[in-house]
Amino acid sequence: MTTKEKRKVSILDELLEQRGVKRRDFLKLCAGVAATLGLSQAAIPRIAEALEGSVIGPNTSGALAPTIWLELASCTGCTESLAQVDTPDIATIVLELISLNYAETLSAGAGWSLELAKEQTIEVGGYILVIEGALMEGWDGDALRIADERATDIVEHAASHADVIVCVGSCAVDGGWQAAHPNPGGAIGIQRYLTKAKAEGRLDYDLPPIVNVPCCPSNPEHVVAVLVDWLLLNRAPELTADNKPALMFGQYLHDNCPRRGHFENGEFVRQFGSKEEAKAYCLYTVGCKGPETKANCPIVRWNRRSGWCVEAGAPCIGCATADPRRAGFDWVTMNTPFLKHLRNVGFGGLTFSPAIIAWGAAGLVVAALVIHGFGMKASGRTKGGAPYELERKWDKDHPDKALCTSEAAKKCAEAQGLDCSDADANADADADADADADACAIDTNEEGGGK
Numbered sequence: 467m468t469t470k471e472k473r474k475v476s477i478l479d480e481l482l483e484q485r486g487v488k489r490r491d492f493l494k495l496c497a498g499v500a501a502t503l504g505l506s507q508a509a510i511p512r513i514a515e516a517l518e519g520s521v522i523g524p525n526t527s528g529a530l531a532p533t534i535w536l537e538l539a540s541c542t543g544c545t546e547s548l549a550q551v552d553t554p555d556i557a558t559i560v561l562e563l564i565s566l567n568y569a570e571t572l573s574a575g576a577g578w579s580l581e582l583a584k585e586q587t588i589e590v591g592g593y594i595l596v597i598e599g600a601l602m603e604g605w606d607g608d609a610l611r612i613a614d615e616r617a618t619d620i621v622e623h624a625a626s627h628a629d630v631i632v633c634v635g636s637c638a639v640d641g642g643w644q645a646a647h648p649n650p651g652g653a654i655g656i657q658r659y660l661t662k663a664k665a666e667g668r669l670d671y672d673l674p675p676i677v678n679v680p681c682c683p684s685n686p687e688h689v690v691a692v693l694v695d696w697l698l699l700n701r702a703p704e705l706t707a708d709n710k711p712a713l714m715f716g717q718y719l720h721d722n723c724p725r726r727g728h729f730e731n732g733e734f735v736r737q738f739g740s741k742e743e744a745k746a747y748c749l750y751t752v753g754c755k756g757p758e759t760k761a762n763c764p765i766v767r768w769n770r771r772s773g774w775c776v777e778a779g780a781p782c783i784g785c786a787t788a789d790p791r792r793a794g795f796d797w798v799t800m801n802t803p804f805l806k807h808l809r810n811v812g813f814g815g816l817t818f819s820p821a822i823i824a825w826g827a828a829g830l831v832v833a834a835l836v837i838h839g840f841g842m843k844a845s846g847r848t849k850g851g852a853p854y855e856l857e858r859k860w861d862k863d864h865p866d867k868a869l870c871t872s873e874a875a876k877k878c879a880e881a882q883g884l885d886c887s888d889a890d891a892n893a894d895a896d897a898d899a900d901a902d903a904d905a906c907a908i909d910t911n912e913e914g915g916g917k
């Protein structure tokens with residue numbers, strides 16, 4: 467054993483002794499942490515070493531970024547989710563970039579010694595405060611107590627000397643499941659709670675930047691990206707108006723959905739188990755909230771980038787939606803029932819009431835397509851795209867005829883046995899001749915025709 471290794475063992479032993487923990491039990495705990503993080507047993511010495519190097523003392527700062535991870539009203543799904551990340555892997559984050567001084571789920575220690583570590587970290591200041599789970603204001607804050615303290619007091623205190631607050635998962639962002647109507651425990655997102663407390667004069671410090679990382683659970687790639695941004699570049703990422711990282715939550719996921727072409731063509735799944743589902747048609751009619759949800763799930767994907775909700779055949783249930791600044795705008799209240807559109811649906815700045823939606827799924831789809839088309843054009847999202855609405859209307863009215871606006875299109879129609887006699891019937895529908903020819907080539911070459 468080298469002198470350096472001896473010194474490490476010595477420091478570790480001292481640490482264990484201070485905490486009243488036997489070395490064997492400590493290593494067992496490290497093994498548990500390794501398992502939770504998805505690491506091999508070979509990582510146990512590194513975990514022990516990282517804990518040894520953590521910022522525990524009141525006057526030490528250490529090389530690692532001190533981090534406090536508060537677990538409020540939650541299922542710990544976001545912690546579980548983060549433990550699965552591999553780019554960069556959790557070992558890099560936990561062992562090399564941050565010093566997880568306090569985390570109820572992951573910490574090796576527990577009880578008063580862990581609470582002491584948190585208190586000392588707050589005293590030193592300059593830490594990352596990660597919050598998972600909703601805060602509960604109900605019963606004067608007694609709806610959620612941790613270590614015999616009200617969670618509202620814990621959050622107010624922990625925020626006082628933080629450099630940045632990262633709200634991980636939709637529960638911390640907007641109250642999540644717990645905030646769903648009727649919300650008896652008074653669940654609330656961190657941003658709204660702290661902003662309110664500040665406005666009511668209950669906080670004597672300026673709030674640090676708050677970064678909201680929604681989704682249920684949070685996507686580990688999102689959390690890691692925010693942490694890496696802060697740790698390596700010492701800045702919060704560019705944020706949307708509701709404090710979500712703009713690169714991750716600034717664009718409708720519908721815009722990047724591989725089923726988007728089916729949406730545009732009016733090809734929908736109306737029933738699970740149907741042949742339309744087998745063809746991977748658009749899931750809008752079975753409740754997909756993609757057109758109302760801003761998140762880059764189709765790009766970042768989930769489970770080590772192996773897929774995401776729609777790709778797996780499930781409608782997006784909008785777990786990244788909701789406004790953390792407004793009461794009652796939690797993602798669950800906004801989006802349930804998940805497999806139906808019974809609430810107000812917004813497209814391009816227009817909103818439809820349940821009464822309109824109750825006209826029926828077919829009517830809804832037509833309305834949605836038309837209105838969404840207008841909305842997209844108004845917002846410039848289809849700028850430069852072909853004006854297909856006229857062609858579709860004409861096709862619908864003339865099922866046995868073809869729009870033959872060019873020689874190529876005429877040949878294409880003839881090859882499909884369609885009548886070109888109304889070739890000039892709709893002079894406004896100036897379909898592109900080359901596009902017609904391309905479509906024809908696809909249609910006539912594929913068995914059973916194209917779309």
Ligand code: SF4
Nearest residue numbers: 723726748749754756
């Ligand atoms: S409604 Fe859903 S399934 Fe359909 S295109 Fe949009 S995101 Fe994809």
Ligand code: SF4
Nearest residue numbers: 763775782783784785
């Ligand atoms: S696709 Fe929708 S439901 Fe699925 S994770 Fe993304 S925002 Fe949440």
